[in-house]
Amino acid sequence: MAAHRPEGPPKLLGVVAEYETPTALVHAAEKVRDAGFQHWDTYTPFPIHGIDPAMGIRPTRLPWIVLCAGLTGLTTAALLQWWTNAVDYPWVISGKPFLSIPASVPVYFELTVLFSALTALGAMIVINGLPEPHHPLDLKERFGRATDDRFFLYIQARDPKFDESATRALLESTHPEDLDDVMEDQSSPAGLPRPLVIGLAALVCAAIVPFVLFVQARQTMTDQPRIHMVPDMDFQLKYKTQKASAFFADGRTVRPQEPATIAVGQLDEDEHLHHGRVEGEYARTFPSALPVDEAAMKRGQTQYDIFCAPCHGLSGAGDGIVSRRAQDKEQSMWVPPTNLTQGYLRRMPVGQMYELIGKGVRNMPAYGPQISIEDRWRIVLYVRALQRAGNATIEDVPAAERGGLN
């Protein structure tokens, strides 16, 4: 792009006046405003209160643009939350509704602010006609003081009211420090230097390449192993439980227990207490190491209510809140929890019940890691109490209290 220079003598672009004080500038601006000019501007080192009315500038329309952008942001956020949470990928979180307004409010707020702020910036730049890398006034040496201590007023020749001598006279009457013609710029190149343009174009093209590759990769299949962008995160220098080990001779990462050693806290020497068995059979009595008293029963109730009641229900009838909700939602895959007070469970040895709590059964998970050995026994004790209560007859009620029953 060759620097194309206009032919002939330089054209007059306008007249610029320089003032020493902001007050003089404001007065001059009022005069120019009253003369009915359209294409003119003032240049000051800092914002001047009152210059807007003095120049007859109408209130900016930026607030309306920002308001529209804010409402767009709000709408976008509402649609985003609705689509992602309630339509595209419904997912129960803390039992809240899929489309949950309180949880969405922060998103509404953020997108409203984001759209407003970016629009305010962008619209301000566009309305002000920025970026404007080059301006004929830049060629004037005196104009440099517009960023320091002088105040300028520039009327463009393209204004319909512009008349070379009359406009000069108008500005003369405002007593400027200096009055100067602004001529067409014939020294600077008309366009950007060619290497810069080519370089920028190349950069833009290069910037597209990663996205093209990305899209292509998403569309195609490959039999090559995946590319590891962050290898030290994908291949960490540590052993995982079920992985092979190149270090140990037997190739196992998990180490078997050393013969003739016992890990801390794993001395399960009491067959009755720790395994629920007596001479290989399930124990039918509670271990002697554990007192069976009211305190144990209370503790058993507490632990039962925490760990068991959500599924088996507070009375053991298999009607816990989780099960009731699953049935409300008509979950066809749901296996209802066992009623603990009926059937074979009443005849099941306590040792076996103890074992089932620790190791789990069918789709009930193992609670051994969560509930201590003693508490597992106490839960069994409490379940026995529930079984008795669930099958109680009038004979089970103390004679003195039978009168209180209907």
Add this chain to the structure above:
Amino acid sequence: MAKKDSDSEHDAPHGGHEDHGGDSTAAVTDDVRLPGAARVAQIAGGVGVVGVLATIGLGVSAGDDLRSFSFAYLTAYVYGLSIALGALVWVTLQHLFAARWSVVVRRVGELFAASTPVMALLALPILVPVLMGNHQLYEWVDHAAVEKDHILHHKHAYLNETFFAVRLVVYFVFWAWLGRYWLTKSVEQDRTKAKGLHAKLYGVSAPSMIALALTLSFAAIDLIMSLDARWFSTIFGVYYFSGAVVAWHSLFALVLFWLQGQGKLVKSVSVHHFHDIGKMMFAFTVFWAYIAFSQYMLIWYANVPEETVWYQERTNGPWQNVAWFLVVGHFVVPFLFLLSRHVKRNRAGLKLGAVWLLFVHWVDMFWLVKPSLGRHGELHGLPIGVMDVTAVVGVLGMLLAAAAWNARDKNLIPLEDERLAKSLAFTNS
């Protein structure tokens, strides 16, 4: 802000680019005395005393061991207190930021900020029954209940009658001192014409602001949050604070409009000052919503029974409508209404906004206090009655009387403040 020489006409802009120091060319040409202030104080005070006495009379004759009285009176009391504390915070804030725009209106704020002693007096109908062991209002006064309830027992070291009284005394001693200090120093300057006062007040304002934040928060906790002594919210003080700032700026605007109606401050207080007050009303309406929602969302999301119970009470039954009214009336409506600068710069618009915000702030206090009345399940419908009206009239009357009484022998503008010229010339374009 920008500098412009002071020789230009009417709204000659002065501003922050360069500090001119004392610029004595601009002078207050307004009437700055309010000779009728004593009369206003008498009338407002008379109405106030009648209102408070009527409330007490109605309360005693209700024959419910002061239960309905206590809740109605507390609602009105925390409402009035929030306005007085809002004024105190505002004046302290002006000194903290060495604000120039507000100098012409600061004295009016000082008059209200110095009115906290009357709020101490008005605290007696709450404090005296508590000290006499009446536990209709605060459950933690009931020793039998405290004995039985683990949480109340645990909190007894803080929530007991003696310490409650001690704390109230500490708060009010500090508030009364601070309000009196701002007013006295400022009035003293009118007389002595001393220079450089603002630097000294700036130094006092910083620690005072910290102490104000703490006392205001704890007062909100003691007076309102302890109605539900098992419940807790660490943001509660900020919630009360945000409402207090909204209510104060609303009353502030109305008082200034009234003064201009009396022919005072007509030229000194311009649309630019009202615009700024309107901005504060708008900003703190948003802040209130932000804080209220922050408190709500955390509790709603975590869904811990001991926390949700407070909202359970306040969003069910008749309170559901009140809660929705607050969402719409205390946020959506004033937000949209005050959003435009044209409304904030319009006298009728700002007046309407101020009256509305003062009303919804009372609804907010009502919604904070009154649901606790139903903690034994005796509520059917909204508990609102004559006592709510008489109590608000009483408390507001006394508050206005105190401010007017403070004004009776003082200028309405701190005429000797060095930043007065900048405040007079303040523009808000």
